[in-house]
Amino acid sequence: MSPAPIFSFATTAEEVGTAFAAEIKGKNVLITGTSLNGIGFEAARVIAKYANLVVITGYNDERLKLSEVAIKKEVPTANIHRLILDLSSLPGVRKAAVTINSQPLPLHVLIHNAAAPIGPFKLTVDNLENQFATDHVGPFLLTKLLLPRLLAAATPTYTPRVVFVASAAHAFGKGIVDFAVLAQPDAEKYETSDAYFQAKSANILTAAEISRRSKGALNAYSLHPGLIYTNMAQKEESIDALKATGMLGADGLPNHEKWDWKTIPQAAFDPSLNDKPGAYLDNCAVASDGVAVHTSDPASAEKLWSITEKIIGETFTF
Template identity: 65%
Template sequence: MSTELTFTYTTTAEEVATAFSEEIKGKNVLITGTSINGIGFETARVIAKYAKLVVITGYSEERLKLSEETIKKEVPQANIHRLILDLSSFASIRKAVELINTNPEPLHVLINNAAASFVDFTLTEDGLETQLATDHVGPFLFTKLLAPKLLAAGTPTYTPRVVFVSSEGHSFGTGVDFDALTKPDPAKYVKINAYAQAKSANILTAIELSKRSKGKINAYSLNPGGIFTNIHQNPNAIPVFKAMGILLPDGKPNPELGQWKTIPEGAATTVAAAFDPRLNDKPGAYLENSVVANEKVAAHSSDPANAEKLWNVTEKLIGETFAF
Protein backbone atom coordinates (compact mmCIF):
# COMPACT_ATOMS: atom_id res chain seq x y z
CA MET A 1 0.00 0.00 0.00
CA SER A 2 1.41 3.33 -1.05
CA THR A 3 2.27 5.68 1.78
CA GLU A 4 1.22 8.50 -0.59
CA LEU A 5 -2.44 7.56 -0.13
CA THR A 6 -4.31 10.44 1.50
CA PHE A 7 -7.80 10.75 2.93
CA THR A 8 -9.85 13.87 3.62
CA TYR A 9 -13.10 15.01 5.24
CA THR A 10 -15.04 13.99 2.12
CA THR A 11 -13.43 10.60 1.51
CA THR A 12 -16.11 7.91 1.37
CA ALA A 13 -16.19 4.43 2.85
CA GLU A 14 -16.32 3.04 -0.68
CA GLU A 15 -13.07 4.81 -1.53
CA VAL A 16 -11.33 3.53 1.59
CA ALA A 17 -12.54 -0.03 1.02
CA THR A 18 -11.34 0.09 -2.59
CA ALA A 19 -7.94 1.36 -1.44
CA PHE A 20 -7.62 -1.48 1.05
CA SER A 21 -9.38 -4.20 -0.92
CA GLU A 22 -6.35 -6.50 -0.70
CA GLU A 23 -6.33 -6.13 3.10
CA ILE A 24 -10.07 -6.89 3.29
CA LYS A 25 -9.90 -10.01 1.10
CA GLY A 26 -10.03 -13.23 3.08
CA LYS A 27 -11.05 -11.47 6.30
CA ASN A 28 -13.95 -12.32 8.58
CA VAL A 29 -15.51 -9.15 9.99
CA LEU A 30 -18.25 -8.59 12.58
CA ILE A 31 -20.05 -5.24 12.77
CA THR A 32 -22.56 -4.34 15.49
CA GLY A 33 -25.45 -2.02 14.71
CA THR A 34 -26.09 -2.36 10.98
CA SER A 35 -29.54 -0.90 10.37
CA ILE A 36 -30.10 0.87 7.07
CA ASN A 37 -29.47 4.64 7.21
CA GLY A 38 -26.60 4.19 9.65
CA ILE A 39 -22.84 4.15 9.28
CA GLY A 40 -22.68 0.53 10.47
CA PHE A 41 -24.75 -0.54 7.46
CA GLU A 42 -22.58 1.46 5.07
CA THR A 43 -19.47 -0.06 6.63
CA ALA A 44 -20.88 -3.55 6.12
CA ARG A 45 -21.95 -2.78 2.55
CA VAL A 46 -18.53 -1.68 1.31
CA ILE A 47 -16.60 -4.36 3.20
CA ALA A 48 -18.91 -7.11 1.91
CA LYS A 49 -17.59 -6.50 -1.62
CA TYR A 50 -14.23 -7.99 -0.67
CA ALA A 51 -14.44 -9.81 2.68
CA LYS A 52 -14.69 -13.56 3.13
CA LEU A 53 -17.49 -13.12 5.70
CA VAL A 54 -19.38 -10.17 7.17
CA VAL A 55 -21.48 -10.77 10.28
CA ILE A 56 -24.10 -8.08 10.84
CA THR A 57 -25.86 -7.69 14.17
CA GLY A 58 -28.94 -6.03 15.60
CA TYR A 59 -31.79 -6.71 17.97
CA SER A 60 -34.45 -6.76 15.21
CA GLU A 61 -34.58 -9.77 12.89
CA GLU A 62 -36.72 -7.81 10.45
CA ARG A 63 -34.23 -4.95 10.19
CA LEU A 64 -31.31 -7.36 9.91
CA LYS A 65 -32.99 -9.17 7.02
CA LEU A 66 -33.60 -5.85 5.28
CA SER A 67 -29.93 -4.91 5.67
CA GLU A 68 -28.79 -8.27 4.30
CA GLU A 69 -31.19 -8.15 1.36
CA THR A 70 -30.14 -4.61 0.50
CA ILE A 71 -26.46 -5.50 0.51
CA LYS A 72 -27.00 -8.65 -1.56
CA LYS A 73 -28.97 -6.77 -4.20
CA GLU A 74 -25.83 -4.77 -4.87
CA VAL A 75 -23.28 -7.44 -3.99
CA PRO A 76 -24.83 -10.83 -4.87
CA GLN A 77 -21.65 -12.68 -3.97
CA ALA A 78 -21.50 -11.17 -0.46
CA ASN A 79 -21.27 -13.72 2.35
CA ILE A 80 -23.49 -12.18 5.03
CA HIS A 81 -24.47 -13.80 8.31
CA ARG A 82 -27.16 -12.27 10.53
CA LEU A 83 -26.81 -12.32 14.30
CA ILE A 84 -29.40 -11.19 16.85
CA LEU A 85 -27.64 -9.17 19.54
CA ASP A 86 -28.93 -6.90 22.30
CA LEU A 87 -25.89 -5.22 23.81
CA SER A 88 -27.87 -4.11 26.86
CA SER A 89 -28.27 -7.75 27.93
CA PHE A 90 -25.43 -9.95 29.15
CA ALA A 91 -27.57 -13.01 28.40
CA SER A 92 -28.15 -11.90 24.80
CA ILE A 93 -24.43 -11.22 24.36
CA ARG A 94 -23.49 -14.67 25.65
CA LYS A 95 -26.08 -16.36 23.42
CA ALA A 96 -24.78 -14.47 20.38
CA VAL A 97 -21.19 -15.49 21.12
CA GLU A 98 -22.27 -19.14 21.47
CA LEU A 99 -23.70 -18.94 17.95
CA ILE A 100 -20.54 -17.29 16.62
CA ASN A 101 -18.45 -20.04 18.18
CA THR A 102 -20.28 -22.69 16.17
CA ASN A 103 -18.35 -21.36 13.18
CA PRO A 104 -14.74 -22.61 13.40
CA GLU A 105 -13.45 -19.63 11.43
CA PRO A 106 -11.36 -17.02 13.28
CA LEU A 107 -12.48 -13.38 13.52
CA HIS A 108 -10.11 -10.86 12.01
CA VAL A 109 -11.94 -7.62 12.77
CA LEU A 110 -14.58 -6.68 15.36
CA ILE A 111 -16.24 -3.30 14.84
CA ASN A 112 -18.15 -2.08 17.90
CA ASN A 113 -20.44 0.39 16.13
CA ALA A 114 -23.85 -0.04 17.80
CA ALA A 115 -25.02 2.52 20.34
CA ALA A 116 -28.12 3.52 22.29
CA SER A 117 -27.78 7.28 22.34
CA PHE A 118 -29.70 9.79 24.47
CA VAL A 119 -32.17 7.29 25.91
CA ASP A 120 -34.28 7.96 28.99
CA PHE A 121 -33.02 6.57 32.28
CA THR A 122 -33.78 2.88 32.64
CA LEU A 123 -31.96 -0.01 34.22
CA THR A 124 -31.04 -3.09 32.24
CA GLU A 125 -31.82 -6.61 33.46
CA ASP A 126 -28.24 -6.62 34.78
CA GLY A 127 -28.81 -3.49 36.88
CA LEU A 128 -26.87 -1.02 34.72
CA GLU A 129 -27.94 2.28 33.21
CA THR A 130 -29.03 1.46 29.66
CA GLN A 131 -26.91 3.94 27.69
CA LEU A 132 -23.63 3.08 29.42
CA ALA A 133 -24.54 -0.61 29.31
CA THR A 134 -25.24 -0.64 25.58
CA ASP A 135 -22.43 1.67 24.53
CA HIS A 136 -19.63 0.51 26.83
CA VAL A 137 -20.20 -2.43 29.18
CA GLY A 138 -21.98 -4.61 26.60
CA PRO A 139 -19.34 -4.09 23.90
CA PHE A 140 -16.63 -4.71 26.53
CA LEU A 141 -18.17 -8.09 27.43
CA PHE A 142 -18.77 -8.91 23.77
CA THR A 143 -15.15 -8.14 22.93
CA LYS A 144 -13.92 -10.16 25.91
CA LEU A 145 -15.93 -13.22 24.90
CA LEU A 146 -14.77 -12.92 21.28
CA ALA A 147 -11.11 -12.48 22.22
CA PRO A 148 -10.28 -16.17 21.55
CA LYS A 149 -11.76 -15.83 18.05
CA LEU A 150 -9.73 -12.69 17.46
CA LEU A 151 -6.52 -14.18 18.81
CA ALA A 152 -7.00 -17.17 16.49
CA ALA A 153 -6.79 -14.81 13.51
CA GLY A 154 -3.32 -13.61 14.47
CA THR A 155 -0.34 -14.64 12.33
CA PRO A 156 3.28 -13.49 12.11
CA THR A 157 2.15 -10.96 9.51
CA TYR A 158 -1.36 -10.05 10.72
CA THR A 159 -2.67 -8.61 13.98
CA PRO A 160 -6.46 -8.79 14.53
CA ARG A 161 -8.26 -5.51 15.17
CA VAL A 162 -11.03 -4.17 17.37
CA VAL A 163 -12.61 -0.85 16.41
CA PHE A 164 -14.70 1.32 18.73
CA VAL A 165 -16.87 3.99 17.10
CA SER A 166 -16.66 6.92 19.50
CA SER A 167 -17.54 10.56 18.84
CA GLU A 168 -16.35 14.12 19.19
CA GLY A 169 -18.86 14.13 22.05
CA HIS A 170 -16.30 12.26 24.18
CA SER A 171 -14.86 15.68 25.04
CA PHE A 172 -18.06 16.94 26.69
CA GLY A 173 -17.91 17.06 30.49
CA THR A 174 -15.14 15.52 32.53
CA GLY A 175 -15.05 11.94 31.31
CA VAL A 176 -16.32 8.70 32.80
CA ASP A 177 -18.32 9.04 36.01
CA PHE A 178 -17.50 5.80 37.80
CA ASP A 179 -20.37 6.27 40.25
CA ALA A 180 -22.83 6.51 37.37
CA LEU A 181 -21.33 3.35 35.96
CA THR A 182 -21.43 1.30 39.15
CA LYS A 183 -24.30 2.95 41.08
CA PRO A 184 -26.72 4.43 38.53
CA ASP A 185 -28.98 7.11 40.00
CA PRO A 186 -31.98 8.47 38.06
CA ALA A 187 -31.79 11.73 40.03
CA LYS A 188 -28.32 12.42 38.64
CA TYR A 189 -28.88 11.15 35.12
CA VAL A 190 -28.46 13.53 32.18
CA LYS A 191 -28.71 12.04 28.68
CA ILE A 192 -25.91 14.05 27.11
CA ASN A 193 -23.58 13.35 30.04
CA ALA A 194 -24.14 9.60 29.77
CA TYR A 195 -23.51 9.82 26.04
CA ALA A 196 -20.24 11.69 26.54
CA GLN A 197 -19.11 9.24 29.23
CA ALA A 198 -19.83 6.25 26.98
CA LYS A 199 -17.87 7.77 24.11
CA SER A 200 -14.98 8.57 26.44
CA ALA A 201 -15.10 4.96 27.64
CA ASN A 202 -14.81 3.74 24.03
CA ILE A 203 -11.52 5.59 23.57
CA LEU A 204 -10.13 4.51 26.93
CA THR A 205 -11.04 0.88 26.23
CA ALA A 206 -9.22 0.93 22.89
CA ILE A 207 -6.12 2.31 24.57
CA GLU A 208 -6.15 -0.23 27.39
CA LEU A 209 -7.05 -3.20 25.17
CA SER A 210 -4.08 -2.45 22.94
CA LYS A 211 -1.83 -2.14 25.99
CA ARG A 212 -2.97 -5.31 27.75
CA SER A 213 -2.93 -7.52 24.69
CA LYS A 214 0.79 -6.76 24.23
CA GLY A 215 0.68 -6.77 20.46
CA LYS A 216 -1.80 -9.62 20.04
CA ILE A 217 -4.78 -7.35 19.27
CA ASN A 218 -4.68 -3.79 17.92
CA ALA A 219 -7.60 -1.62 19.03
CA TYR A 220 -8.61 1.77 17.67
CA SER A 221 -11.29 4.37 18.33
CA LEU A 222 -12.65 7.05 16.06
CA ASN A 223 -14.86 10.05 15.49
CA PRO A 224 -17.02 9.46 12.39
CA GLY A 225 -17.88 13.18 12.22
CA GLY A 226 -21.16 15.06 12.19
CA ILE A 227 -23.59 12.95 10.19
CA PHE A 228 -27.38 13.14 9.94
CA THR A 229 -28.29 9.53 10.64
CA ASN A 230 -31.15 7.62 12.24
CA ILE A 231 -29.82 8.73 15.65
CA HIS A 232 -30.85 12.29 14.83
CA GLN A 233 -34.36 11.07 14.03
CA ASN A 234 -34.76 9.23 17.32
CA PRO A 235 -37.63 10.81 19.33
CA ASN A 236 -35.53 10.55 22.51
CA ALA A 237 -32.60 12.36 20.94
CA ILE A 238 -34.32 15.10 18.93
CA PRO A 239 -35.09 17.40 21.93
CA VAL A 240 -31.49 17.04 23.15
CA PHE A 241 -30.04 17.90 19.75
CA LYS A 242 -32.40 20.86 19.37
CA ALA A 243 -31.46 22.17 22.82
CA MET A 244 -27.79 21.91 21.90
CA GLY A 245 -28.36 23.69 18.60
CA ILE A 246 -27.23 20.66 16.60
CA LEU A 247 -30.67 20.42 15.02
CA LEU A 248 -32.81 23.35 13.95
CA PRO A 249 -36.38 23.75 15.31
CA ASP A 250 -37.65 21.89 12.23
CA GLY A 251 -35.39 18.94 13.04
CA LYS A 252 -32.95 19.51 10.20
CA PRO A 253 -29.15 19.71 10.68
CA ASN A 254 -27.85 23.14 11.69
CA PRO A 255 -25.61 24.29 8.80
CA GLU A 256 -23.98 26.93 11.02
CA LEU A 257 -22.07 24.15 12.80
CA GLY A 258 -20.09 23.51 9.65
CA GLN A 259 -20.24 20.93 6.91
CA TRP A 260 -22.15 17.77 7.76
CA LYS A 261 -20.89 14.48 6.43
CA THR A 262 -22.93 12.09 4.34
CA ILE A 263 -23.31 8.55 5.66
CA PRO A 264 -20.73 7.24 3.14
CA GLU A 265 -18.29 9.91 4.33
CA GLY A 266 -19.05 9.14 7.96
CA ALA A 267 -18.38 5.42 7.56
CA ALA A 268 -15.01 6.00 5.90
CA THR A 269 -13.07 6.34 9.15
CA THR A 270 -14.41 3.03 10.45
CA VAL A 271 -13.15 1.22 7.36
CA ALA A 272 -9.76 2.91 7.67
CA ALA A 273 -9.48 1.93 11.34
CA ALA A 274 -10.30 -1.65 10.45
CA PHE A 275 -7.94 -2.11 7.51
CA ASP A 276 -5.34 0.62 6.97
CA PRO A 277 -2.01 -1.23 7.31
CA ARG A 278 -0.28 2.03 8.19
CA LEU A 279 -1.94 1.77 11.60
CA ASN A 280 -0.15 -1.47 12.46
CA ASP A 281 2.43 0.36 14.55
CA LYS A 282 -0.12 2.75 16.11
CA PRO A 283 -2.23 0.56 18.45
CA GLY A 284 -4.71 2.49 20.57
CA ALA A 285 -4.85 5.40 18.10
CA TYR A 286 -7.87 7.67 17.68
CA LEU A 287 -8.90 8.50 14.12
CA GLU A 288 -10.77 11.36 12.51
CA ASN A 289 -11.33 11.85 8.77
CA SER A 290 -9.74 8.41 8.26
CA VAL A 291 -6.36 9.41 9.72
CA VAL A 292 -4.76 9.35 13.18
CA ALA A 293 -5.84 12.35 15.26
CA ASN A 294 -4.66 11.60 18.79
CA GLU A 295 -4.27 15.33 19.41
CA LYS A 296 -8.08 15.67 19.20
CA VAL A 297 -8.64 13.44 22.24
CA ALA A 298 -9.59 15.20 25.48
CA ALA A 299 -7.14 14.64 28.34
CA HIS A 300 -9.66 12.67 30.42
CA SER A 301 -10.19 10.28 27.50
CA SER A 302 -6.51 9.55 26.94
CA ASP A 303 -5.29 9.37 30.56
CA PRO A 304 -3.65 5.94 31.10
CA ALA A 305 -4.77 5.95 34.74
CA ASN A 306 -8.39 6.46 33.68
CA ALA A 307 -8.04 3.69 31.10
CA GLU A 308 -6.69 1.24 33.66
CA LYS A 309 -9.33 2.13 36.25
CA LEU A 310 -12.16 1.82 33.72
CA TRP A 311 -10.89 -1.58 32.62
CA ASN A 312 -10.73 -2.89 36.18
CA VAL A 313 -14.16 -1.50 37.11
CA THR A 314 -15.76 -2.92 33.97
CA GLU A 315 -14.26 -6.36 34.54
CA LYS A 316 -15.91 -6.32 37.97
CA LEU A 317 -19.24 -5.33 36.43
CA ILE A 318 -19.21 -8.24 33.98
CA GLY A 319 -17.71 -10.62 36.56
CA GLU A 320 -14.99 -11.77 34.19
CA THR A 321 -11.42 -10.90 33.31
CA PHE A 322 -9.82 -10.77 29.87
CA ALA A 323 -7.29 -13.44 28.94
CA PHE A 324 -4.78 -12.98 26.15
Protein backbone atom coordinates in the same frame (compact mmCIF):
# COMPACT_ATOMS: atom_id res chain seq x y z
CA MET B 1 5.46 0.76 -3.99
CA SER B 2 2.38 2.92 -4.55
CA PRO B 3 1.99 6.00 -2.33
CA ALA B 4 -0.33 5.82 0.65
CA PRO B 5 -3.81 7.15 -0.16
CA ILE B 6 -4.71 10.56 1.20
CA PHE B 7 -8.02 10.82 3.03
CA SER B 8 -9.96 13.83 4.32
CA PHE B 9 -13.28 15.03 5.73
CA ALA B 10 -14.95 14.17 2.42
CA THR B 11 -13.51 10.65 2.07
CA THR B 12 -16.19 8.00 1.61
CA ALA B 13 -16.31 4.40 2.78
CA GLU B 14 -16.40 3.44 -0.90
CA GLU B 15 -13.09 5.20 -1.52
CA VAL B 16 -11.45 3.66 1.53
CA GLY B 17 -12.74 0.19 0.64
CA THR B 18 -11.43 0.49 -2.90
CA ALA B 19 -8.04 1.71 -1.70
CA PHE B 20 -7.64 -1.19 0.71
CA ALA B 21 -9.47 -3.94 -1.17
CA ALA B 22 -6.42 -6.20 -1.05
CA GLU B 23 -6.22 -5.89 2.75
CA ILE B 24 -9.96 -6.54 3.23
CA LYS B 25 -9.94 -9.54 0.87
CA GLY B 26 -10.41 -12.84 2.70
CA LYS B 27 -11.13 -11.22 6.07
CA ASN B 28 -13.99 -12.16 8.40
CA VAL B 29 -15.55 -9.05 9.94
CA LEU B 30 -18.27 -8.55 12.58
CA ILE B 31 -20.01 -5.18 12.75
CA THR B 32 -22.50 -4.16 15.43
CA GLY B 33 -25.41 -1.88 14.62
CA THR B 34 -26.01 -2.47 10.91
CA SER B 35 -29.53 -1.22 10.30
CA LEU B 36 -30.30 0.64 7.07
CA ASN B 37 -29.52 4.35 7.11
CA GLY B 38 -26.59 3.90 9.49
CA ILE B 39 -22.81 3.98 9.24
CA GLY B 40 -22.59 0.34 10.37
CA PHE B 41 -24.66 -0.69 7.37
CA GLU B 42 -22.54 1.45 5.04
CA ALA B 43 -19.36 -0.14 6.39
CA ALA B 44 -20.86 -3.63 5.96
CA ARG B 45 -21.98 -2.84 2.41
CA VAL B 46 -18.52 -1.76 1.30
CA ILE B 47 -16.56 -4.40 3.20
CA ALA B 48 -18.85 -7.15 1.85
CA LYS B 49 -17.53 -6.46 -1.66
CA TYR B 50 -14.13 -7.84 -0.70
CA ALA B 51 -14.35 -9.77 2.60
CA ASN B 52 -14.77 -13.51 3.02
CA LEU B 53 -17.55 -13.03 5.58
CA VAL B 54 -19.41 -10.09 7.11
CA VAL B 55 -21.46 -10.71 10.24
CA ILE B 56 -24.14 -8.04 10.65
CA THR B 57 -25.77 -7.69 14.05
CA GLY B 58 -28.76 -6.07 15.70
CA TYR B 59 -31.54 -6.82 18.14
CA ASN B 60 -34.24 -6.93 15.44
CA ASP B 61 -33.95 -9.71 12.85
CA GLU B 62 -36.47 -8.11 10.48
CA ARG B 63 -34.27 -5.03 10.22
CA LEU B 64 -31.22 -7.24 9.76
CA LYS B 65 -32.97 -9.02 6.89
CA LEU B 66 -33.57 -5.66 5.20
CA SER B 67 -29.87 -4.87 5.52
CA GLU B 68 -28.88 -8.28 4.16
CA VAL B 69 -31.22 -7.95 1.17
CA ALA B 70 -29.91 -4.45 0.39
CA ILE B 71 -26.29 -5.59 0.52
CA LYS B 72 -26.88 -8.68 -1.60
CA LYS B 73 -28.84 -6.67 -4.14
CA GLU B 74 -25.69 -4.66 -4.78
CA VAL B 75 -23.20 -7.45 -4.06
CA PRO B 76 -24.84 -10.78 -5.01
CA THR B 77 -21.71 -12.72 -4.05
CA ALA B 78 -21.53 -11.22 -0.55
CA ASN B 79 -21.27 -13.74 2.28
CA ILE B 80 -23.53 -12.22 4.94
CA HIS B 81 -24.42 -13.77 8.28
CA ARG B 82 -27.15 -12.27 10.46
CA LEU B 83 -26.67 -12.38 14.22
CA ILE B 84 -29.16 -11.28 16.87
CA LEU B 85 -27.26 -9.21 19.41
CA ASP B 86 -28.72 -7.04 22.16
CA LEU B 87 -25.78 -5.10 23.58
CA SER B 88 -27.91 -3.71 26.40
CA SER B 89 -28.29 -7.22 27.83
CA LEU B 90 -25.36 -9.18 29.27
CA PRO B 91 -27.21 -12.50 28.74
CA GLY B 92 -27.96 -11.39 25.19
CA VAL B 93 -24.28 -10.66 24.53
CA ARG B 94 -23.26 -14.03 25.92
CA LYS B 95 -25.82 -15.82 23.75
CA ALA B 96 -24.54 -14.11 20.60
CA ALA B 97 -20.94 -14.89 21.52
CA VAL B 98 -21.76 -18.60 21.86
CA THR B 99 -23.05 -18.57 18.27
CA ILE B 100 -19.87 -16.96 16.92
CA ASN B 101 -17.54 -19.11 18.99
CA SER B 102 -19.27 -22.25 17.78
CA GLN B 103 -17.97 -21.51 14.27
CA PRO B 104 -14.44 -22.62 13.33
CA LEU B 105 -13.68 -19.42 11.41
CA PRO B 106 -11.28 -16.82 12.81
CA LEU B 107 -12.50 -13.24 13.31
CA HIS B 108 -10.12 -10.71 11.80
CA VAL B 109 -11.94 -7.49 12.66
CA LEU B 110 -14.56 -6.57 15.27
CA ILE B 111 -16.19 -3.17 14.73
CA HIS B 112 -18.17 -1.74 17.64
CA ASN B 113 -20.53 0.69 15.91
CA ALA B 114 -23.88 0.19 17.70
CA ALA B 115 -24.98 2.81 20.22
CA ALA B 116 -28.04 3.45 22.34
CA PRO B 117 -30.33 6.41 21.59
CA ILE B 118 -29.32 9.58 23.41
CA GLY B 119 -32.40 9.66 25.59
CA PRO B 120 -33.90 9.87 29.08
CA PHE B 121 -32.64 7.80 32.00
CA LYS B 122 -33.36 4.13 31.45
CA LEU B 123 -32.21 0.96 33.18
CA THR B 124 -31.37 -2.22 31.32
CA VAL B 125 -32.31 -5.75 32.36
CA ASP B 126 -29.02 -5.81 34.27
CA ASN B 127 -29.88 -2.57 36.12
CA LEU B 128 -27.25 -0.56 34.27
CA GLU B 129 -27.78 2.84 32.66
CA ASN B 130 -28.80 2.14 29.05
CA GLN B 131 -26.26 4.29 27.18
CA PHE B 132 -23.32 3.10 29.27
CA ALA B 133 -24.46 -0.52 29.02
CA THR B 134 -25.02 -0.50 25.25
CA ASP B 135 -22.07 1.67 24.27
CA HIS B 136 -19.44 0.32 26.67
CA VAL B 137 -20.27 -2.65 28.87
CA GLY B 138 -21.85 -4.77 26.12
CA PRO B 139 -18.98 -4.17 23.67
CA PHE B 140 -16.42 -4.83 26.43
CA LEU B 141 -18.02 -8.18 27.23
CA LEU B 142 -18.42 -9.10 23.57
CA THR B 143 -14.74 -8.39 22.90
CA LYS B 144 -13.76 -10.50 25.89
CA LEU B 145 -15.93 -13.43 24.83
CA LEU B 146 -14.83 -13.30 21.18
CA LEU B 147 -11.15 -13.06 22.06
CA PRO B 148 -10.43 -16.71 21.08
CA ARG B 149 -11.89 -16.12 17.58
CA LEU B 150 -9.95 -12.85 17.26
CA LEU B 151 -6.63 -14.34 18.35
CA ALA B 152 -7.20 -17.25 15.97
CA ALA B 153 -6.94 -14.74 13.10
CA ALA B 154 -3.38 -13.76 13.99
CA THR B 155 -0.57 -14.64 11.61
CA PRO B 156 3.09 -13.61 11.43
CA THR B 157 2.00 -10.72 9.19
CA TYR B 158 -1.45 -9.87 10.54
CA THR B 159 -2.67 -8.65 13.93
CA PRO B 160 -6.45 -8.85 14.52
CA ARG B 161 -8.27 -5.59 15.22
CA VAL B 162 -11.02 -4.14 17.35
CA VAL B 163 -12.47 -0.77 16.33
CA PHE B 164 -14.67 1.43 18.54
CA VAL B 165 -16.80 4.10 16.89
CA ALA B 166 -16.42 6.83 19.51
CA SER B 167 -16.96 10.57 19.05
CA ALA B 168 -15.25 13.94 19.36
CA ALA B 169 -18.09 14.62 21.80
CA HIS B 170 -16.06 12.77 24.44
CA ALA B 171 -14.47 16.16 25.13
CA PHE B 172 -17.81 17.92 25.75
CA GLY B 173 -19.61 18.49 29.04
CA LYS B 174 -18.08 16.97 32.15
CA GLY B 175 -16.67 14.30 29.89
CA ILE B 176 -14.76 12.37 32.51
CA VAL B 177 -16.34 9.02 33.36
CA ASP B 178 -18.21 9.13 36.68
CA PHE B 179 -16.95 5.87 38.15
CA ALA B 180 -19.20 6.20 41.20
CA VAL B 181 -22.42 5.52 39.29
CA LEU B 182 -21.34 2.95 36.70
CA ALA B 183 -22.42 -0.12 38.66
CA GLN B 184 -25.12 1.73 40.61
CA PRO B 185 -26.82 4.24 38.29
CA ASP B 186 -28.41 7.28 39.90
CA ALA B 187 -31.33 8.88 38.07
CA GLU B 188 -30.82 12.08 40.05
CA LYS B 189 -27.30 12.53 38.66
CA TYR B 190 -28.18 11.54 35.11
CA GLU B 191 -27.76 14.08 32.31
CA THR B 192 -28.77 12.83 28.87
CA SER B 193 -25.99 14.30 26.75
CA ASP B 194 -23.29 13.89 29.38
CA ALA B 195 -24.08 10.17 29.61
CA TYR B 196 -23.30 9.95 25.89
CA PHE B 197 -20.10 11.96 26.29
CA GLN B 198 -18.97 9.63 29.07
CA ALA B 199 -19.80 6.51 27.05
CA LYS B 200 -17.69 7.77 24.15
CA SER B 201 -14.84 8.54 26.57
CA ALA B 202 -15.13 4.95 27.77
CA ASN B 203 -14.75 3.72 24.17
CA ILE B 204 -11.48 5.60 23.71
CA LEU B 205 -10.11 4.53 27.08
CA THR B 206 -11.01 0.90 26.37
CA ALA B 207 -9.34 0.85 22.95
CA ALA B 208 -6.12 2.16 24.45
CA GLU B 209 -6.26 -0.30 27.36
CA ILE B 210 -6.90 -3.30 25.10
CA SER B 211 -3.84 -2.41 23.06
CA ARG B 212 -1.74 -1.97 26.21
CA ARG B 213 -2.85 -5.18 27.91
CA SER B 214 -2.70 -7.37 24.82
CA LYS B 215 0.99 -6.54 24.28
CA GLY B 216 0.73 -6.72 20.53
CA ALA B 217 -1.66 -9.67 20.30
CA LEU B 218 -4.63 -7.44 19.45
CA ASN B 219 -4.70 -3.91 18.06
CA ALA B 220 -7.59 -1.69 19.10
CA TYR B 221 -8.55 1.73 17.77
CA SER B 222 -11.22 4.36 18.36
CA LEU B 223 -12.49 6.96 15.94
CA HIS B 224 -14.70 9.97 15.44
CA PRO B 225 -16.96 9.26 12.44
CA GLY B 226 -18.16 12.85 12.12
CA LEU B 227 -21.65 14.24 12.48
CA ILE B 228 -23.89 12.03 10.36
CA TYR B 229 -27.68 12.11 10.12
CA THR B 230 -28.27 8.42 10.73
CA ASN B 231 -31.27 6.55 12.10
CA MET B 232 -29.99 7.10 15.67
CA ALA B 233 -30.28 10.88 15.25
CA GLN B 234 -33.83 10.37 14.01
CA LYS B 235 -35.05 8.33 16.97
CA GLU B 236 -37.76 10.13 18.93
CA GLU B 237 -35.90 9.86 22.25
CA SER B 238 -32.73 11.40 20.73
CA ILE B 239 -34.22 14.39 18.94
CA ASP B 240 -34.78 16.62 21.99
CA ALA B 241 -31.25 16.06 23.28
CA LEU B 242 -29.72 16.84 19.88
CA LYS B 243 -31.88 19.95 19.55
CA ALA B 244 -30.61 21.09 22.94
CA THR B 245 -27.01 20.91 21.72
CA GLY B 246 -27.90 22.80 18.56
CA MET B 247 -26.90 19.87 16.34
CA LEU B 248 -30.48 19.62 15.14
CA GLY B 249 -32.57 22.65 14.33
CA ALA B 250 -36.08 23.36 15.57
CA ASP B 251 -37.38 21.25 12.67
CA GLY B 252 -35.41 18.23 13.88
CA LEU B 253 -33.10 18.32 10.84
CA PRO B 254 -29.30 18.83 10.79
CA ASN B 255 -28.16 22.34 11.66
CA HIS B 256 -25.70 23.07 8.85
CA GLU B 257 -25.14 26.66 9.95
CA LYS B 258 -23.48 25.66 13.23
CA TRP B 259 -22.08 22.19 12.46
CA ASP B 260 -20.31 20.44 9.60
CA TRP B 261 -22.31 17.31 8.74
CA LYS B 262 -21.05 14.37 6.73
CA THR B 263 -23.07 12.07 4.54
CA ILE B 264 -23.49 8.44 5.58
CA PRO B 265 -20.86 6.96 3.19
CA GLN B 266 -17.95 8.69 4.96
CA ALA B 267 -15.95 6.38 7.26
CA ALA B 268 -12.47 4.94 7.86
CA PHE B 269 -10.59 1.66 7.27
CA ASP B 270 -6.79 1.91 7.16
CA PRO B 271 -4.31 -1.02 7.41
CA SER B 272 -1.29 1.23 8.00
CA LEU B 273 -2.06 1.48 11.72
CA ASN B 274 -0.34 -1.69 12.91
CA ASP B 275 2.42 0.35 14.54
CA LYS B 276 -0.08 2.70 16.19
CA PRO B 277 -2.12 0.48 18.57
CA GLY B 278 -4.66 2.35 20.67
CA ALA B 279 -4.76 5.28 18.25
CA TYR B 280 -7.74 7.63 17.93
CA LEU B 281 -8.73 8.60 14.38
CA ASP B 282 -10.59 11.57 12.92
CA ASN B 283 -11.21 12.15 9.20
CA CYS B 284 -9.43 8.87 8.40
CA ALA B 285 -6.19 10.05 10.02
CA VAL B 286 -4.52 9.51 13.40
CA ALA B 287 -5.65 12.30 15.72
CA SER B 288 -4.58 11.05 19.15
CA ASP B 289 -3.35 14.54 20.05
CA GLY B 290 -6.98 15.64 19.90
CA VAL B 291 -8.12 13.29 22.66
CA ALA B 292 -9.23 15.15 25.78
CA VAL B 293 -6.89 14.91 28.77
CA HIS B 294 -9.43 13.01 30.87
CA THR B 295 -9.77 10.41 28.12
CA SER B 296 -6.05 9.82 27.64
CA ASP B 297 -5.25 9.07 31.28
CA PRO B 298 -3.85 5.51 31.67
CA ALA B 299 -4.97 5.41 35.30
CA SER B 300 -8.57 6.14 34.27
CA ALA B 301 -8.40 3.45 31.58
CA GLU B 302 -7.17 0.90 34.11
CA LYS B 303 -9.83 1.87 36.65
CA LEU B 304 -12.59 1.68 34.04
CA TRP B 305 -11.34 -1.78 33.03
CA SER B 306 -11.41 -3.03 36.62
CA ILE B 307 -14.90 -1.67 37.31
CA THR B 308 -16.26 -3.13 34.07
CA GLU B 309 -14.82 -6.54 34.93
CA LYS B 310 -16.73 -6.41 38.21
CA ILE B 311 -19.94 -5.42 36.40
CA ILE B 312 -19.76 -8.34 33.96
CA GLY B 313 -18.53 -10.71 36.66
CA GLU B 314 -15.61 -11.90 34.53
CA THR B 315 -11.89 -11.18 34.29
CA PHE B 316 -10.74 -10.01 30.87
CA THR B 317 -7.16 -11.18 30.39
CA PHE B 318 -5.01 -11.98 27.37
